[in-house]
Amino acid sequence: MSLADTGPRQDGPARGRPRSEAVERAIIEGVMKLLEDGVPLAELSIERIARTAGVGKATIYRRWSGKEQLLVDVMRAAEPPDPDLPGTSMRDDLVVLLESLRRRGLAGRTSAILHHVRAQMKSSPNLWAAYHDTVILPRRLLGLEVLRRGRENGELRADVDIELLNDIVVGPVLVRTVLRPDSDLPDDLAEQVVDTLLQGLRPVSG
Amino acid sequence: MSLADTGPRQDGPARGRPRSEAVERAIIEGVMKLLEDGVPLAELSIERIARTAGVGKATIYRRWSGKEQLLVDVMRAAEPPDPDLPGTSMRDDLVVLLESLRRRGLAGRTSAILHHVRAQMKSSPNLWAAYHDTVILPRRLLGLEVLRRGRENGELRADVDIELLNDIVVGPVLVRTVLRPDSDLPDDLAEQVVDTLLQGLRPVSG
Structure with a gap:
């Protein structure tokens, strides 16, 4: 787990929730930005997504088991x-x-x-x-x-x-x-x- | 024009036609074979097609102006x-x-x-x-x-x-x-x- 990872490790009290949603949104928007910049899927590493979103890799892995699960949520967020x-x-x-x-x-x-x-x-x-x-x-x-x-x-x-x-x-x-x-x-x-x-x-x- | 190129240079007499059609068929079947073997389009060079079909590159260029025109004919031959x-x-x-x-x-x-x-x-x-x-x-x-x-x-x-x-x-x-x-x-x-x-x-x- 990276030192840059600042998210809570377990489901915290209620006040943790909005912050957690903001982190998820930042990650999803990070992926969108990379795709918009024309980065091909094959080059979209969790490391690069983490850097773009300003979070640690573990913050991503705690929410999604891998790149594909994350991309499906990106898709869902982008679709009407x-x-x-x-x-x-x-x-x-x-x-x-x-x-x-x-x-x-x-x-x-x-x-x-x-x-x-x-x-x-x-x-x-x-x-x-x-x-x-x-x-x-x-x-x-x-x-x-x-x-x-x-x-x-x-x-x-x-x-x-x-x-x-x-x-x-x-x-x-x-x-x-x-x-x-x-x-x-x-x-x-x-x-x-x-x-x-x-x-x-x-x-x-x- | 390559030495291996054995096709007629100009539209010849009637007897040249069936031979010319046989050459075209060989070239088209050569492309099909390469595609069937899983060769990606990007790696399908005229040189490789010529080698597979057993003709010279010029024989291909006399019939098609480039790879794309040839591939469209391949497609047409493959489609019902x-x-x-x-x-x-x-x-x-x-x-x-x-x-x-x-x-x-x-x-x-x-x-x-x-x-x-x-x-x-x-x-x-x-x-x-x-x-x-x-x-x-x-x-x-x-x-x-x-x-x-x-x-x-x-x-x-x-x-x-x-x-x-x-x-x-x-x-x-x-x-x-x-x-x-x-x-x-x-x-x-x-x-x-x-x-x-x-x-x-x-x-x-x-």
């Missing part, structure tokens, strides 16, 4: 949070979910740090798996839950495969945000997608 | 070709287009070379742009054309944005093939997606 669903209807919940995907896409285009961290995530299978489990999977489960409620409420026809339907709903937004980063993300994209899907593509008869 | 559309209806054409996307996805999972080349493409902006222009864009234009014909024929309602609709159609298949490489690609995926989209998600009334 999951939205609160209005719960008024499946249609409204889906619009809010897709709008949040659209905003994440916009954030990835305008925030260099987010763009950079996401790109780096993909180059490491372990990091990608951790990112998937903490950011992508919960969002996907939320979508499946909304669709299941819609099927129970009769807002959705009963014969569709919920997993496939989820991919049908998020697909067009992910195509634009992830696969075609120069494509349009208009303000009403979420509503357009959901309402087009609900109505179907055939001309209205009668 | 674009499908012939039946033209019987927009529905049938969309099913064939999506089935071809599904098959490309399956090929990327089972063919180590295709998987490897696609992954490498993404790491080079120039290569990716060339891959986009020769493989992705023509496929996208084909989809837009099918949808436009469907709108003219009255198979599609007239008020939808064709660009958005194309993303709605290909989105779910791309999510599974590109973004979630461990997801299901069942035999009837293309039909399920197209028929679900045509009918819409609301319960059938009456």
